[in-house]
Amino acid sequence: MISYLRKQYRLNQDKRKNQAIDAYYNRGASAAFNSLLKQLPHHALSPNQEKEIETYAGDVFGSPSFSPWLKVFTLCRGQFVPGWMPLDYWARIVCPTLNGSLQPVGKIKTLTQKFLNAAELPDLAYHVNGSWLLTSGEKTNPGEVRKLLFDAYPSVFLKQDNTSRGGGVMKIDADQFSKLDFDKLGDFVIQAPIEAHEFFKKLSPTAVPSLRVTTYKAPAQPARVVQSGIRLGLMGTPFIYEDDCIRIAIRITDGVTHDFGFSGDWQILNVHSETGIPITGLQIPKYQEIKTLCENLHDQNPHFGLIAWDMTVDNNDRIKIMEWNTVTPAFNMDEAAIGPHFKGLGFEDFWKRKNPGR
């Protein structure tokens, strides 16, 4: 009796946990759906179509609960395309399966350079458990760090560990640096500012745009790029924060931006909503080299099946890595616009494994 109760309790606990994860990753789906429906009323889903999508989600991903994003993608495109990846399935099943127990490591920004050992990463100094270190591993102190940083740059970026999507990022100058309570900030990296390439500057005048390149490395295979998009900043933002940006998908074969992008609230755009500059059909500079760099860095880190890279190019034509993501890199707008990106990789069967996502 007790053991039956315990089992029921655990099952119920798992179910509640899954529901909570799905709810978290699906929280933007209905707003996206409504926003697209207003713009594309002729794409409205029939009850039949909705039913078909739910059946598909049940058959392919193991539960109709994975259908909300599939419905958004369908509405965007005007038809259902098999092979799309729903975000909650991605978060709950795919990413944990591909990256295993090292999945959270990408959030520890003070470790990035240890994994990547790449000159393209603009790290300058680390503060970890109260100790200051230079990227060389040499011990240092706040006075030396201050001199090192602000002799070279008017301002720098501070990124805290265990933050994402622009949370925990600060742009600081020498005065602000002197006033910071480092212990309160916990562990963080300080990165050099990046003066963006003319191409990016035009597209995103105040924040350096972030070029997302997602690489997948199948067991014993070389890593390859499977998805790409770009995030452009809005006026007055020093860096890209959460959904306050414009996203546009990129064709991974040649690095050209798609025919339309989206604002944070899923307004379809073909020009930057603030500057009016066209954002479609543009060739990203040094795209093939960026792809190769991401693939090479991924090949040095085979523990991870999936890595999403935030890249850019500076005004001296040098490729820069802003950060890497190993946790749950999201791609909804790109998937809606030009997906499916992950078809044929077998991710849709992961749920059938024992303890999927663990």
Added chain:
Amino acid sequence: MSILKSLRNSFRASQKKRWNRQYDKSHVTRVENGLQVLANQGKKLSNSDGKKAEDYAIEVLGAVDFAPWLKLYTAFRGEFMEGWIPDNYLGRVICPAINGELKGISSYKTLSKQLLRTDALPDLAYRIKGTWLTAERIGTTLAEVKSSCFDHYPFVYLKRNFSFQGNGVFKLYPKDFEGFAFDKLGDFVIQAPIFQHPFLEEISPGSVATLRITTVKQNQKPAETRLCGLRIGRKGMEYIETKGAMRIPVSPKEGTLYPFAIEADWHLRDKHPDTGVSFAGKTIPNYAAATQLCESVHDWFPHIQLIGWDAAITPEGEVKLMEWNTDEPGIVYSESSIGPHFRGLGWENLWKSK
């Protein structure tokens, strides 16, 4: 509070209790057996000392669960000493609190060199999810790995990820490479063999003695060596396995050997049973270089506050690191005989934090 909520809370509390009991189980057995073996050697625990250990465990460490190791330490030393850290307290309270989410990182032996960036690790190659990499993390092939191994060394060691205490280690000769089921082993590192200093060869004939150096890096402070022990093998051992090995506690500052080696089951030996070599008064060659290396590598990785390093000393006196341990590095043999080692760190209060 609703009945359901109160049921859930009591279920959770009981789950935690069960988990703790489960965790402590092997410790309780090890202590019971150890106390018996020590008693047979004249090291008996008095009732009053047993009571002291229990009171101290409850008052200072928050639970009587932590009394067993204190009892064993007391039996070993003949008196109770304040400041001792019980092994299960280290494992279930200290390590999760101070090594945090990266506590398990050292189980990934295929990451050690990448994270620690030290040439003291003798890594030659890795196999990770079917991909072969050189120690510099450049893609390579089995044939290239083979020649890079055996052009320089007569044999190499293969260590699997998540292996510990000598499990999952294979000694490979060139002929073993043909048809070896690398695919079945998961992820692993291949390391060059280490040849040891004659001083250590005399004490641990045939298998490389492991110098365990435990460093602590407190917030804002440089790493410091707090505990040390030498694990030595018996004749016929290819490499040190926890079960058959003996430990000689080592004074952490000077590198001087304790007069006795302690077998895994707490039998004391004043001489090596196979060679008759005694230990008393001897000091490990180049000990200061070994602790300095561990401390400086630790300073380069401040994310983790407690690290147990397995070092070796080569015939030339060079210090090599075989591996690092971030998940409950063992302390009991040194802690009982020459501890306490971890006073003044505030660890006895960690159970009070959430």
